[in-house]
Amino acid sequence: MLAQRTIEPLKTEHRQTLTRKTEDxxxxxxxxxxxxxxxxxxxxEEKGWEWAAPRxxxxxxxxxxxxxxxxxxxxxxxxxxxxATFLRFTxxxxxxxxxxAQRLSALxxxxxxxxxxxxxxxxxxxxxxxxxxxxxxxxQTAPAKGAFICALFMVITPLINGLAGRxxxxxxxxxxxxxxxxxxxxxxxxxxxxxxxxxxxxxFNAGDxxxxxxxxxFGAMFARMEMHMERLDDADLALPLxxxxxxxxxxxxxxxxxxxxxxxxxxxxxLQQVQxxxxxxxxxxxxxxxxxxxxxxxxxxxxxxxxxxxxxxxxGVIFATEPLWxxxxxxxxxHDAIAPNELLGGAAIVLACLCLQLPEATLLALxxxxxxxxxxxxxx
Numbered sequence: 519m520l521a522q523r524t525i526e527p528l529k530t531e532h533r534q535t536l537t538r539k540t541e542d543x544x545x546x547x548x549x550x551x552x553x554x555x556x557x558x559x560x561x562x563e564e565k566g567w568e569w570a571a572p573r574x575x576x577x578x579x580x581x582x583x584x585x586x587x588x589x590x591x592x593x594x595x596x597x598x599x600x601x602a603t604f605l606r607f608t609x610x611x612x613x614x615x616x617x618x619a620q621r622l623s624a625l626x627x628x629x630x631x632x633x634x635x636x637x638x639x640x641x642x643x644x645x646x647x648x649x650x651x652x653x654x655x656x657x658q659t660a661p662a663k664g665a666f667i668c669a670l671f672m673v674i675t676p677l678i679n680g681l682a683g684r685x686x687x688x689x690x691x692x693x694x695x696x697x698x699x700x701x702x703x704x705x706x707x708x709x710x711x712x713x714x715x716x717x718x719x720x721x722f723n724a725g726d727x728x729x730x731x732x733x734x735x736f737g738a739m740f741a742r743m744e745m746h747m748e749r750l751d752d753a754d755l756a757l758p759l760x761x762x763x764x765x766x767x768x769x770x771x772x773x774x775x776x777x778x779x780x781x782x783x784x785x786x787x788x789l790q791q792v793q794x795x796x797x798x799x800x801x802x803x804x805x806x807x808x809x810x811x812x813x814x815x816x817x818x819x820x821x822x823x824x825x826x827x828x829x830x831x832x833x834g835v836i837f838a839t840e841p842l843w844x845x846x847x848x849x850x851x852x853h854d855a856i857a858p859n860e861l862l863g864g865a866a867i868v869l870a871c872l873c874l875q876l877p878e879a880t881l882l883a884l885x886x887x888x889x890x891x892x893x894x895x896x897x898x
Contacts, residue, residue, distance in 0.1 A: 572824040576836040579817045584843025586813055587665045588851040589805045590656045596795040596802055599653040600778040604771040605792070607649070609810030610818075611768045614761040621758055634755050637746040638762025641739055645763060645818070646770035648735030651728045658725025660854065665844035666704055666864035667729040672834035672871035673697045674737025679830070682745065688878045693870040700866025703859055737834075743822060744830035756822040763818055838871035 593602045625631045648671070656664045676690040702708055746759070775781070781788055796802050825833060841864055848854040 572827045573832075573836060575820055576824050576828065576833055577839065579813075579820050580837045580840040581843045583813050583817060583837075583840050584665070585847050586652075586809055587656060587844040588848045588854075589809055590653060591848075591852060592799070592801055593805050593809075594653070594657050596799040597792070598778060598780065599657050600771070600775040601780050601792075602806070603649060603653045604768075604775040604780070605806050606810045606814060607764065607767045607771050609807055610814035611761075611764040613811070614764055614815065617757065618761045618765070621761075632758070633750065634758045635762050637742075637750070638759045639766045641743050641746065641759070642763035642766025643770065644735050644739040644742060646735070646767040648732045648739060649767065650771065650774055651731030651735060655725040655728030655732060659723055659729065660848075660860075663704065663860050664725060664729045665841035665848075666860065666867055667701065667726055668732045668736070669838055669841045669864070669867050669871065670697055670701070670730065670733035671735075671737035671740070672831075672838050674733050675740045675834045676831045678738055678741040682741070688881050689873050689876050692876075692881065693873040695870075696873060697867050697870035700863045700870060702863070703866060704863025708859070740821075740825070740830040740834055744825045744833075747822065747826045753823060753826050756819065756826070760815070760819040760822050763822075764815060835871050838868045842868070 590599075590602065597605075621632065622629070629635055652664075652668060655667075659667075673690070673693050676687075677694070680690070747756075750759070783791075821833070828836075845854075845856055845864070849856065
């Protein structure tokens with residue numbers, strides 16, 4: 519009887535405890551459901567015009583940059599690659615010089631007070647590496663092929679982010695593997711894929727190697743530009759940051775042109791050569807102005823603003839469309855045919871870039887890792 523009296527209160531307390539736990543669990547599930555619903559609706563609210571505008575702008579920039587590949591071929595039929603690149607970035611930099619002068623004057627010409635100078639010069643140095651190697655490479659390889667190789671910078675960007683201490687997700691490694699396979703197909707190293715495959719390693723040329731340098735330069739530029747814009751945390755600094763980038767590129771291309779013997783005959787002879795080339799190729803000046811002001815300065819400025827709102831890896835994925843635009847413009851302007859291996863290899867490189875946006879959880883689930891993690895979580 520005493521034992522029964524003792525047990526009854528314990529049973530009652532146990533039932534009350536279970537009831538409270540059930541109510542708490544219900545509240546937790548309800549609040550979790552509300553939180554999940556909010557989390558699912560938040561992206562839809564965020565993905566309005568403010569979300570879409572910088573991404574559409576990047577897509578338009580990629581399309582405009584696709585014209586560079588055939589236009590560089592047209593320009594370099596009349597003048598050397600170093601001269602073409604120097605003239606291009608002279609056109610790009612000149613409109614920004616008054617802005618820099620005004621800014622430095624306000625800072626009493628104290629360069630240390632301009633917090634955009636060093637970041638801009640660094641980004642510009644990486645960008646100069648990309649443009650210089652691009653100009654050399656495209657003079658020695660087909661425009662469509664060179665464009666697809668240059669697209670590897672979309673894979674380089676997350677790898678550089680990882681080296682800088684940022685987490686490199688699983689999809690980056692998958693993208694590298696797919697990109698390397700695509701490059702092998704593109705270079706004709708896979709037997710039976712396109713006519714170029716018969717050449718094997720002979721299909722690889724010096725121009726292709728220079729285009730790989732372009733991938734490194736542009737990949738580092740995107741990664742470092744995003745890091746600097748995060749640190750500066752001021753969208754109004756995009757314009758002076760772009761100006762300093764252009765200064766770095768102008769100095770680099772001038773040094774390359776001088777080393778290439780471009781000024782050996784003096785300034786007067788140099789101007790005569792440019793005038794003669796302009797007369798022989800009516801599109802020369804128009805192409806240089808377009809590549810300098812629009813696809814040079816304009817795109818750099820736009821990228822700098824966009825990378826304040828778009829992650830560099832995602833921006834790279836959007837620019838994965840550039841080789842597709844380039845192939846289309848090359849076919850239109852130069853009547854170039856795209857070989858089957860170039861099409862297949864280029865598609866693989868673009869697929870590698872798109873893999874960077876695949877959620878890591880999806881990859882783990884496809885590989886069976888997601889189920890194992892779930893079982894382990896349930897067991898714990």
